[in-house]
Amino acid sequence: MLQVSYIRDNREQVLERLAVKNFKQPELVDEIIELDDKRRSTQTSMDNVSAEANAAAKQIGELMRNGKKAEAEEIKAKTGAWKEDIKKFGDQLALTEEELYQKLVLLPNLPHSSVPKGLTPEENEVVLENGTIPELPANALPHWELAAKYNLIDFELGVKITGAGFPVYKNKGAKLQRALINYFIDEAEKAGYSEVSVPLMVNEASGFGTSQLPDKEGQMYFVGIDNLYLIPTAEVPITNMFRDVILKADELPAKHCGHTPCFRREAGSYGAHVRGLNRLHQFDKVEIVQVVHPDKSYETLEQMSAHVQGLLQSLGLPYRVLRLCGGDMGFGSALTYDMETWSAAQQRWLEVSSVSNFETFQSNRLKLRFRNAEGKTQLAHTLNGSALALPRIVATLLENNQTDRGIKIPEVLVPYTKFEWID
Template sequence: MLQVNYIRENREKVLERLSVRNFKQPELVDQIIKIDEERRSTQTSLDAISAEANAAAKQIGDLMRTGRKEEAEAIKAQSASHKENIKNMGEQLTELETAQFNLLVQLPNLPHDQVPVGATPEENLTVYTHGSPAELIPNALPHWELAAKYDIIDFELGVKITGAGFPVYKGKGARLQRALINFFLDQAIEAGYNEVQVPHLVNAASGFGTGQLPDKEGQMYHSTVDDLYLIPTAEVPVTNLYRDVMLKEEDLPIKNTAYTPCFRREAGSYGAHVRGLNRLHQFDKVELVQITHPDQSYQTLEEMSAYVQSLLQKLGLHYRVLLLCGGDMGFTSAMTYDMEVWSGAQGRWLEVSSVSNFETYQANRLKLRFKGKEGKSQFAHSLNGSALALPRIVASILENYQTENGIKIPEALVKYTGFDTID
């Protein structure tokens, strides 16, 4: 959530950066500034009348103690309206604060100056490409046909048990999943991340803290009886470990990693691009979360991007890195890199990771601060990245490593799977 003071003092800058996002409601900025003026004016009046009431109460007390009852009663009569005025102004202030809050949560984060203008994925910038497409066998199959051929993923069984988008992994398919999870976690720990295990259900305060609520409410599975949400990503519980926390500057950076299942309704998704593992309602992912000093967050973003790329390189996959344009970034992000792996069998790129810097946007919602060496507190910066999401990685491995005699396992995974071929 953007800070009101920044919006008020940098109106033109805010509007200019929101235009990079192709944001459709720029009028919210002036509405927020107007309400803020009313709120501050009301607060000033409330403070003044409260001071008058306190001074009168003290004067009445002093007069009563010295036996000057008539003078005390006169002042009491003069200040009789203070209590009612304070009550009315307090209610007015609450209404203004609520109205301001309801507008603030509708404003997305401001894109970093490096973020390109654009409204669609086609306007994202390709900043790096690694390797070249795998040489596929003749008549190479897409992963959903390979899954059926080798009986390692059963999509129809998942439909019977739950519904579309909830596959059942079997045999070597299940073991490949587990191998990837362990590989990704081990790599993260080796890179200095602390592994945490977190709840898979969160309350509304947690969803608000990282920006899923109210922006993505319709995309989250909601247990209405208990008012809890199934997590769409480990980002939510891991980042919320630090909600309402005052850190010390020397604590930074904080680096956590977590494996969780993820649950997304993906309402409105349809077409050929959702086939097989391309888009699921439940999937596994290893997540990275960092809490950093504001001066270090963009260096950290580059380091996290390089780390995710190292995983793709170790898996021997052809990939590209995109710098997302303003209109394609997530609501809470200030800058995002997407990593996409080439699927030769499908003839398209598959997104397997997003790495984002949220600057203070989440920290403001979370009230996540740190105290500097001089004793002054300020908001930290938060970042996260998928390292990695499993479904499209599995799809890429199946498709790019298929042979006439089975599917080879990337060398880095063999010690985790215990086998080198799916046949």
């Protein structure tokens, strides 16, 4: 959530940056400033009446001590009107603050100055490409056919048990899944992240804190009877560990990682591009989260991007890094890098990670602060990233490493899988 003071002091810049994100309600900016004017005016009026009432109370006390009861009673007769005025201003202030809050939560985060303009994924900026695109034989299979051939994943069994988008991993497919999770967690710990195991359901306050709510409620599974949401990513519970927390300066950066299943409704997703593992309603992911000093957040973003790229390089997967354009960014992000791997059998790029800097957008909602060198509290910056999401990693590993003998397991995974081939 943006800070009102920043919006007031930087109106033109706010409107300019919101335009980069293709925000459709720029009039909200002026409405927020007008409501803040009203809030300030009401607060001043209430403070003035309160000051007058407090001064009168002291005067009444002095008059009573000096035996001037009549004069004291005369002033005391006015206190009822002051109390009514204070209540009236208090009620008006509460209504104005609530209206202001409801407007503020509709504003997305402002994109960083480096974010390119654009509306669609095709307008994202390619930052770099790495690795060699494999050339497969003409009879190469897509991952869903490889999964059936080697009895790795049963999509139809998942449909029977739950529905489309809930696959059942079997045999070496299940072992490969577990190997990747353990490898990603181990690499995150080597990079200084502390592992946590978090709940798979969160309350509304948690969803709001990380800006999934009220923006993405239609994409989240909701357990109505308990008013809880299944997590779309471990970012939500891990970041909310710091809700209403004031950290010491020497506790920054706070670095955590965690593996969870993730649940996404993916409403409206259909067609050939979502076949197999390309888009699921339930999938596993290892998430990395950092809470950092504001001066360090963009340096940290590059470090987190480098960590994800190191994982892709170690797996031997060709990949590219995209800087998302304003129209393709998330509601709360100031800058997002997407990492995509090349699917050799499908002949297209598949997103496997997003790494984002939220600056103070989440921390303002979370009331996540730290005490700086001067002893004053200020909002921290939050960042998170997929390191990595498994389905499309599995898809590209199967497709890119298929041979006449079978599927070759990357060397770094063999200590985890305990096998070198799927055959």
